[in-house]
Amino acid sequence: MMSEQKQMEFTTADAVVKELVRAGVEIAFGIVSIHNMPIYDAILREGSIHLVCSRGESGAANMGDGYARATGKLGVVITSTGTGAGNAAGSLIEAWAAGVPVLHLTGEVASPYLGTGRGYIHECKDQLSIMEGASKKAIRLRRPEQAAAVVRQAIQEAFAYPSGPVTLEIPIDFQSAIIPNHSIEEIxxxxxxxxxxxxxxxxxxxxxxxxxxxxxxxxxxxxxxxASKELQKLAETIGAAVVTSQSGKGSIPEDHPQCIGHFAANELTKILIKNADLLISVGVRFRGNETSNWKVTVPEEHISIDADWLAVNRNYEATNSLVGDAKQILQAINHGVSKLSIIPNPAYLDEVQSVREELRAQLRATLGPYEQILDGMRKVLPRNTILVRDVTVQANVWGSRLFEIYEPRTSIHASGGGIGQGLPTAIGAQMADKNRPVVLMAGDGGFMVNVGEMATAAQEKLPMIIVLFDDAGYGVLRNIQSAAYGRQVAVDLLSPDFVLLAQSMGFDASRIGSPAEFVTELEKAVTTKNPTMIVVDMEAVGPMAKPFGGPPGAAEAFKPKKL
Incomplete structure (x- = not known):
């Protein structure tokens, strides 16, 4: 009788889960702990949310990030207190850098011991400040009775422009507190x-x-x-070249003749932009590494469209700043220009097409045998494949530029530049839709950072494809060090037998030494839809025609100089 009564009692944890369900949450990622167990139990009792058990809090946060990027929905991550929350911090920084709506639920020590330094288990000196630095915002639940309202506020904050991860701390004694099950209605x-x-x-x-x-x-x-359809309509109506940021890949199909793509820092693109008589920027941050640290010259006339007030004149001055939802603003612009007679400049369109083709030809000339791997991937993989890229040479050189992306939310990358986040991010993307192909491009060095999450992929029976480029070390850093110093340090790595490792996890796995072998194995993976790892032996395949030395000016920046 007592146990039945306890089951009927409504707690703070139940209020949290009720709000998650109300927000449409279907999947949550994390690790169960003594400081979040009431929330896990409430999820179990409610029954509609699938829990994915990651092998580390860092991976869990990346999974929530990848899920949100692939769907546009809220990513939910549940971690423990102190070390557990701290483990998630780096991945939350990535979600912040990419502007991804993630809700990070973490426990806290029992409320009487907060800030006392008495050594309560999992205690952190100032967890809220750590989470504030890693997230868009960090919130602590102060009263159990306010749980529903605070969770709803945190979810709204995650989606509010500029979107990003929000951390909500809930002290462990609050999680089991019995509270009223009341209704909240926003008018x-x-x-x-x-x-x-x-x-x-x-x-x-x-x-x-x-x-x-x-x-x-x-x-x-x-x-x-x-706003992809509205963007493409405007571009076609006025005859504009379309440059995309890394995050903007897929906003227009990359086989469109007006799509320059993710080449903003290239010299040909710089010239095109400098000679333009109007720039329309839409929801773009103008990151340093995508503008040669803001050395791209933009035209005097610049119409900026962004939902973030703080984006106004942040990196480039605008003559007109339109602040609001990009879709609605582009609809209004399209409505306005539809009333006018606009004939695109045919000579300019020819020039855009020429620049587009020359950019790709120049980059292809640097790839050597990897050009065949690129073409094989694009030929074999369906157009709606989600391509996730860890920070590795092949991803940076051609995975982010020459592998064409045709749809929004099918290109996922590390905005913050941190290695090793690709695997768990790809797991999150695959959890969003197990019927859509998800392919991860990773290097052996970065892959080892979160290699344990292969067990999560195996447990969830995910049909993901991992393309692992193995050069036994940190390839891009080797090249930068050689160019900057003429020597290398701390870049050679001892790796496991990746094929045996993958097979031990239930993956189909093979090691290939030629582009032809690669295409054969990729075709097999797409057909069987089994979890697959293809290890590309880069020594056997051979070097690129031109070594990748990092972003423009990278080697020069590390040479000794007077400040």
């Missing part, structure tokens, strides 16, 4: 029909009409706001 003002499509200043529309050499720079905000 929103319904906009009138006339306000559905906002208006934009006539000045903006006329600037767009009068431009003969327009460039659109599309960032991740296009994908976040689901």
């Amino acid at each position: 929103k003002t319904i906009a009138s029909v006339n306000q559905t499509i906002p208006s934009v200043p006539e000045e903006v529309v006329l600037k767009i009409k009068n431009a003969s050499r327009p460039v659109i720079w599309a960032g991740g905000g296009v994908i976040t706001s689901r």
